[in-house]
Amino acid sequence: MNPSIHHLFASGLVCPLDKNNVDTDQIIPKQFLTSVSRDGFAEALFYDWRYLADGSPNPDFVLNYPQYQGASILLSRANFGCGSSREHAPWALQQYGFQVIIAESFADIFYNNCANNGMLLIALSKGNIDSLFTRCSEGPQQWHIDLKNQEIRFGNNAALGFEIDPDIKQRLLSGLDFIGSSEQFAPQISDFEQSRKASQPWLG
């Protein structure tokens, strides 16, 4: 996990992507999945929306607007990250620069994949998401994300609280080693395997 995540939750420019059901095929199309590496996906992010058929940037796609260059917070709507389980999607978002995604809801596999890469996903009610899009329509937004206190701060003392699973929060704040913490259960895993072999020998 990225050890520098703590300060990345500090503050950032918001890019509004006003769509429901943004699927992982859009986040990173299939032709980029043949890589055997974990890096190099930033250019592929939202490829079919971001680039025209001739490969030039699509000026009508929000990610290409000059005022959103350098954004690190992505705002979207319901069911973000649905579809394929490809972890290339969070890799591409993260490598492009997004550390926080705020949406009405997220697909389950995508949510876990992001958490496993140290990204913070914030789900808010439709009403709150509507109000955040309204803020964005008023001009480029710089928000401060305070994970510890579970707040999005907008400057001039305005803030919006959010809920997050306490286990995920703990993992994001402490940067716990995903595999390492389960490996501490090695004796219990061995015990489980022994009793499984005795009671269900056909499982191997």
Next chain:
Amino acid sequence: MGQTLYQKIYQSHVVGQLNASTDLLYVDRHLIHEVTSPQAFAGLKQANRPVRRPDLTFATMDHNVSTQRRSMDAAGETSRKQLEALAQNCDEHRIPLLDLTHPDQGIVHVIGPELGLTQPGMIIVCGDSHTSTHGAFGALSFGIGTSEVEHVLATQTLPQQQAKTLKIDINGALSPHVTPKDVILAVIGELGTAGGNGYVAEFSGSAIRAMSMEGRMTLCNMSIEMGAKAGLIAPDDTTITYLKGKEHAPTAEHWDAAVAYWQSLYSDDDAVFDKVVFIDASRIKPQISWGTSPEQVIAVDQPIPAAEAFSEQSKQDAARRAYEYMGLTPGQKLTDLTVDVVFIGSCTNSRIEDLRAAASLVEGKQVAEGVRALIVPGSGQVKRQAESEGLATIFKAAGFEWREPGCSMCLGMNDDRVEAGQRCASTSNRNFEGRQGRGSRTHLVSPTMAAAAAIAGRFVDITTGDWA
């Protein structure tokens, strides 16, 4: 209070408690393929971790393979590198692999069940969202990301939190020409693509009991398209009969004990689900998706809905965007549209029963002029069976291309793609923008609806009988 089937399987796999709401669950079967595993193996290597249970891990090549030639370089240089990486990783860690030379190679969610690797009560994971397919056997099975693939390879466990439970009770008899694909499309149309988020969905009712294992797999396969973590169907005699004699099914020595255990796997009568949905199977008509999300689906005799028909602004916007991308007008009938490509295949609908149903419509007819029609069997076993039953001959005589097994045009990672602006009748699972190729227009249908579209050269209502 009784337990649901999901809760029974979950509880029986708890190795320990990681945090207040997170358990460590044991994984009985880990299926891997070339696309989502290389970075996991690289991670293991970097941390100098071995694979804990290569004997519970099983690999195949499917996403990226050519369906024209059985050669690793047939789908291009980057694909070759990825396939070779899988072969090398499996060799190094002693993981069984069905490579392109193996007669049983095929789509991971087709070969798991047909080899008997998929069994009731198991927890099965794979770096692929359609792992939900295996829920048809009463196995808790779900897709995972590459970090989780690495975690399972290292520990044979996965941190999980209990999902909510959803019961989808489907009763009544299906009308002629209505298939399990139509049932699941209708369910997704009803619940929406996010309707199952946070839930494990158990399908029950007389319509489910009457379905074959192939049909149940189609149903569970697409439960991910309504956002459900997994689909589940309690095992019954149909399940047990299917498994008997399969290569990796319990041997005679353990068979009776295994069956006795499987028969204990059902939701108790007094189990309480967080949500229950009732569906009348007899009212379901052949379905066809019109938009760019599986929830944008209608019965074939319905007109494309007007955006104003949706109460939510966001759904209205999505409908307008879909009209534009799909080249459609509200009010239009899909049966007035011609098709350019027909694809019968994918982990949703490439099993022997699907091919039999398609062949029954195709026999003695010809693919319409100008239509490119592909049949991609889900596995070597399906392919051989279809050839021995004469189905392949029927398809080829009608003008279909008869291919080698793989994921193929469902996601177009290989060279099987739909060109920009082309309209495809597809038995796959996703009609997302660009899914089958940039600018491709996908309409999700059953194998019989796809076969009929190939013959007629346009979408048809197969229940009317006057199209051929």
